[in-house]
Amino acid sequence: MGIVERAFTVVDTEDLLEYPFDENTRLDSHHFMAWEHGRWLNSSMRAKGTAECRALYFDLICISMEQTPVGTLPDDLDELAFHLRIDSAHFKALCRMDYGPLHKWQSCQTKGGARRLYHPHVLLMVTDAISRKHDNQAKNDAANKAKRLQRLRTTLASYNAALAEEDGAVLWIEDWLSERCSGYRTSVWIEQALGAWSAHTMQLNRTRSAF
Template sequence: MSLSLAPVSEIDEYPLTREDRLDSHYFMAWERRRWLNCDMRLKGTAECRAYYFDLINISYDQSPVGTLPTDKSVLAKMLFVDPGHFEQLCRLDFGPLHRWRTVRCEGELRLMHPMVLRTLTDAIARKEDNRAKNEAANVAKRLMRLRSTLAGYNTELAANDAAVRWIDDWLIREGCEYRSSSWIERGISNWGEHALDLRMKARGRA
């Protein structure tokens, strides 16, 4: 089965951008049972299956990730196969580009495969979840260190969650890279002014 381009108006936009990367991932998830029972494996020739699998691996290093060029002569070079022979294989119902389809990627036409996209979407979601967890853990550690430092100045202040978070935010806004005693004292002073301002406003509304 030959691969033909659909009218531009019917081409979907690829959901991932060139900014979505998995540079630290040196492996890809492979649904073994799904592969063992899919039509491509059961009906495709050994040669087509090999090229098909190679193209999936190649797509992980493309930009955007998970896509391929639409030019079959370029794909043939990537696979180290004769372009004419590759073109013939692509005309088969279960050729190397089985289920790859054309999408728009930031103005460029590329090829994508739904299985590859689903796997990448899951991997990126896990990456974002891990980053969020790491950031939350880093924030918790930073607040714990700040609370411990504040306890050396004022135990009541250190026990005040709102004060600890406000001082932490203030230090970040001020661009404090090393939380020396002078920075901590300035933070405490600014918190005092902020707390006083809040009390004055509360009295004004009373």
């Protein structure tokens, strides 16, 4: 389980949980964390931990949100004491308590092979936050694509009104442009896309006529 200063059994690295998120997973856009106050109010840590240990415990959870990988802590008591701005010897003494600041924190191994600390509930918090981040990104991407399609449809209408009404054609041209044009979609790009669509439909017609 990890930290020698507590009465823990040494665990072989191969037996450690591999932390599911790597150093590239960030929550930079999140300035809050979802704290289950009901669960906390009924937890054994709150019921049995001292006021000082409870405060440090919560502080460490907040610190873990700024660490790499997100949601983990250094597996080093001196470094943790530095982060908490308290005396290292005093912190180690607190950690030897049954409900110390590192209650239920355990050792894990990162994808890069480093040894860190994680807390099962903090991991759930991080997993939920990352899931919500991805959901929001997906919604934003979908909204942005819908706007791009509408702008493209309007632009295409000035070239070919009938083509602009064909969903399949608009989607194909959108994909063609997305793969090739990373900047402003000038008239040159639109005309190239229309040429590519024309060549594509001609090829399809030739293929169909072969059967």
